[in-house]
Amino acid sequence: xxxxxxxKAKIIKVLVKAAQAADAPLVGSVDNILKHLExxxxxxxxxxxxxxxxxxxxxxxxxxVNAEDVHSLGHDIAFMGWSWSEVSRAIxxxxxxxxTYIEDFNKKLTESSELLPPVVQDSIRYGSISCSHTNMFLxxxxxxxxxxxxxxxxxxxxxxxxxxQRDTEFARAVxxxxxxxxxxxxxxTEFPGVLSLIQAARNASGQVARPEHEMQVMLRIQALxxxxxxxxxxxxxxxxxxxxxxxxxxxxxxxxxxxxxxVATCGGGTxxxxxxxxxxxxxxxVNSDLRTIRGAFYKAVAELTVDGEIPYFKIALVKTxxxxxxxxxxRARECAWISTSDLASCQISREKVVIAxxxxxxxxxxxxxxxxxxxxxxxxxxxxxxxxxxxxxVRWVLEKQDKTVFVAKSAECVLNKVLSELKIEFPSLxxxxxxxxxxxxxxxxxxxxxxxxxxxxxxxxxxxxxxxxLQEFRDGKxxxxxxxxxxxxxxxxxxxxxxxxxxxxxxxxxxxxxxxxEHTVHMCTVGVAGQPTGGLDQKVSLATFLDVYVKKAVVxxxxxxxxxxxxxxxxxxxxxxxxxxxxxxxxxxxVGLNALSKRAVDVIVKPSRTVKATSDASKxxxxxxxxxxKVQAVRDDEDVPEALQEVxxxxxxxxxxxxxxxxxxxxxxxxxxxxxxxxxxxxxxCNMKWVMVGVNSVQVLDWTPEVQTHHYNLMPCST
Numbered sequence: 001x002x003x004x005x006x007x008k009a010k011i012i013k014v015l016v017k018a019a020q021a022a023d024a025p026l027v028g029s030v031d032n033i034l035k036h037l038e039x040x041x042x043x044x045x046x047x048x049x050x051x052x053x054x055x056x057x058x059x060x061x062x063x064x065v066n067a068e069d070v071h072s073l074g075h076d077i078a079f080m081g082w083s084w085s086e087v088s089r090a091i092x093x094x095x096x097x098x099x100t101y102i103e104d105f106n107k108k109l110t111e112s113s114e115l116l117p118p119v120v121q122d123s124i125r126y127g128s129i130s131c132s133h134t135n136m137f138l139x140x141x142x143x144x145x146x147x148x149x150x151x152x153x154x155x156x157x158x159x160x161x162x163x164x165q166r167d168t169e170f171a172r173a174v175x176x177x178x179x180x181x182x183x184x185x186x187x188x189t190e191f192p193g194v195l196s197l198i199q200a201a202r203n204a205s206g207q208v209a210r211p212e213h214e215m216q217v218m219l220r221i222q223a224l225x226x227x228x229x230x231x232x233x234x235x236x237x238x239x240x241x242x243x244x245x246x247x248x249x250x251x252x253x254x255x256x257x258x259x260x261x262x263v264a265t266c267g268g269g270t271x272x273x274x275x276x277x278x279x280x281x282x283x284x285x286v287n288s289d290l291r292t293i294r295g296a297f298y299k300a301v302a303e304l305t306v307d308g309e310i311p312y313f314k315i316a317l318v319k320t321x322x323x324x325x326x327x328x329x330x331r332a333r334e335c336a337w338i339s340t341s342d343l344a345s346c347q348i349s350r351e352k353v354v355i356a357x358x359x360x361x362x363x364x365x366x367x368x369x370x371x372x373x374x375x376x377x378x379x380x381x382x383x384x385x386x387x388x389x390x391x392x393x394v395r396w397v398l399e400k401q402d403k404t405v406f407v408a409k410s411a412e413c414v415l416n417k418v419l420s421e422l423k424i425e426f427p428s429l430x431x432x433x434x435x436x437x438x439x440x441x442x443x444x445x446x447x448x449x450x451x452x453x454x455x456x457x458x459x460x461x462x463x464x465x466x467x468x469x470l471q472e473f474r475d476g477k478x479x480x481x482x483x484x485x486x487x488x489x490x491x492x493x494x495x496x497x498x499x500x501x502x503x504x505x506x507x508x509x510x511x512x513x514x515x516x517x518e519h520t521v522h523m524c525t526v527g528v529a530g531q532p533t534g535g536l537d538q539k540v541s542l543a544t545f546l547d548v549y550v551k552k553a554v555v556x557x558x559x560x561x562x563x564x565x566x567x568x569x570x571x572x573x574x575x576x577x578x579x580x581x582x583x584x585x586x587x588x589x590x591v592g593l594n595a596l597s598k599r600a601v602d603v604i605v606k607p608s609r610t611v612k613a614t615s616d617a618s619k620x621x622x623x624x625x626x627x628x629x630k631v632q633a634v635r636d637d638e639d640v641p642e643a644l645q646e647v648x649x650x651x652x653x654x655x656x657x658x659x660x661x662x663x664x665x666x667x668x669x670x671x672x673x674x675x676x677x678x679x680x681x682x683x684x685x686c687n688m689k690w691v692m693v694g695v696n697s698v699q700v701l702d703w704t705p706e707v708q709t710h711h712y713n714l715m716p717c718s719t
Contacts, residue, residue, distance in 0.1 A: 054106035056127025255295025316390035481511035481519030
């Protein structure tokens with residue numbers, strides 16, 4: 001007896017509830033659920049184009065995908081070779097009828113990175129639950145997104161043609177898409193929790209996917225905790241949450257308990273706003289393949305205690321650790337710049353500074369929110385500005401500033417720099433930013449109360465001083481040492497040497513003045529080209545400086561490449577092939593424009609394929625312009641693919657050892673008409689015959705104004 005639809009749904013609900021138990025076999029349980037979903041009509045198989053599928057908002061607990069992870073996976077697949085069996089278990093879910101939740105989520109996700117493809121309006125109708133990174137890379141390849149990976153890119157962009165030469169099956173996946181198990185949109189509402197089960201099972205089973213990093217694990221911990229708290233109105237059962245998280249076997253499994261401590265104390269309570277902010281930063285600014293933070297650091301930050309709450313400063317500590325200098329990332333990819341002693345100092349010697357920094361971080365966010373900066377500044381830029389503000393303040397607090405980038409004297413100095421840059425990029429915020437800057441003034445390193453940064457100007461690199469500064473005199477002496485130095489022809493940022501010496505170059509960093517009007521010049525050694533060397537620092541009085549030092553310009557180093565000119569562009573075989581293709585494209589464009597100038601009528605009309613001719617159809621009037629811009633270079637010793645038409649150059653061969661062909665392009669909106677004409681060896685069956693095939697009539701190598709237009713001409717046979 002066949003079960004009814006209601007009975008099948010009840011069985012699925014029982015299976016889902018059983019699979020959610022901490023001791024249930026995750027992968028096997030999910031396979032059984034998927035089988036019942038398909039049997040009940042909630043799931044079907046379909047091959048879908050990559051552009052139709054975005055990342056489901058529920059994927060990885062709202063984290064989505066990281067652009068660096070996507071491109072890293074693409075490189076790995078290209079290196080190891082495409083395998084259809086590895087993507088045979090891809091799963092996605094339909095968009096709800098009349099809604100655009102998935103597309104809206106992906107627009108927000110992709111606009112934050114130049115490495116991810118833009119979303120075309122009304123193109124996404126499904127959301128991926130598994131194989132999300134793989135499908136996203138297929139979309140990146142189809143769009144030719146920016147990439148520095150020569151393994152899959154040409155001239156700084158992903159190249160499908162280049163990929164096809166290496167792996168035809170990978171290229172076919174880009175064009176045709178993957179085979180998907182498609183879940184009905186009703187699954188999410190009728191069987192709550194099943195999507196997270198499916199994704200956890202796919203992550204655990206090791207198909208083509210990126211491993212879960214610590215940020216995704218914390219977001220899942222937070223989602224589980226908030227869900228349980230809302231359902232039971234009691235404190236979350238952290239032991240049960242830990243068991244649920246560990247079922248997908250994340251690489252950071254040993255740190256789950258410590259990560260829970262951070263989520264519970266620093267996540268942002270019932271809204272989770274602080275962890276969401278950190279997640280947006282991680283997704284946009286951190287390459288999880290290269291950098292990670294262990295749970296011990298998260299736990300130490302969570303347990304940091306001062307006289308008052310410091311949630312913003314704690315989040316800023318994590319951001320700063322993730323963005324540490326490359327030299328501070330160990331072989332295990334762990335960021336180990338901020339040490340336990342640094343954190344301990346925040347509770348002891350630096351406690352007052354930490355509290356002041358927290359106040360400024362909070363004050364700036366409140367001011368920006370009240371100014372409704374989200375209406376003017378896109379989210380990707382908001383993430384960057386908050387990250388810059390957070391990390392620069394932490395570096396100032398911990399005395400870990402990079403003198404070659406920016407050195408702040410106070411938290412206000414950081415805010416002045418960040419807000420002034422914000423004003424320059426978004427001038428419409430100018431008046432609001434000026435008001436905020438007045439609130440952040442400090443007597444020795446910020447804007448005067450009655451002035452502001454001029455619109456369109458910028459702050460000097462490496463300086464927190466504004467471009468407008470008042471000069472103070474006391475007892476006839478200038479208290480401003482910089483102004484006194486400028487009167488003698490020197491300035492901060494100059495490079496100098498001792499008179500008569502040529503060996504050591506010094507960079508003037510600052511001039512510090514005391515209350516008595518005495519000035520001290522701070523300098524550090526740099527290389528001959530002005531590059532930082534991490535060498536010596538010294539402080540001398542301004543009087544000594546003016547007497548002993550003279551200005552010396554840095555040397556402009558021009559390094560000759562060791563392989564020049566043997567491997568210059570014009571000597572490269574691939575460059576010559578590229579130039580030949582460009583010449584063919586130029587010829588095709590010229591012929592096409594001439595064909596458009598004729599009065600033409602439709603001769604043959606097929607679905608998406610049209611052949612045009614002039615109304616009298618006299619000899620030479622039927623013009624078939626090869627719309628295909630796909631030019632393929634084939635070596636002389638390689639077999640020529642079928643259905644290609646060779647391009648013949650007037651003067652010799654374009655590149656020795658290569659032949660060039662026009663490849664057909666069959667699609668709804670881009671067709672080569674020459675491949676839409678049916679041919680026959682029996683002339684009695686034909687009403688037209690070939691006159692010329694090739695580009696012999698076009699001077700590809702030596703261009704002349706007298707270019708004939710009878711390219712791809714056909715003439716009617718006499719009847």
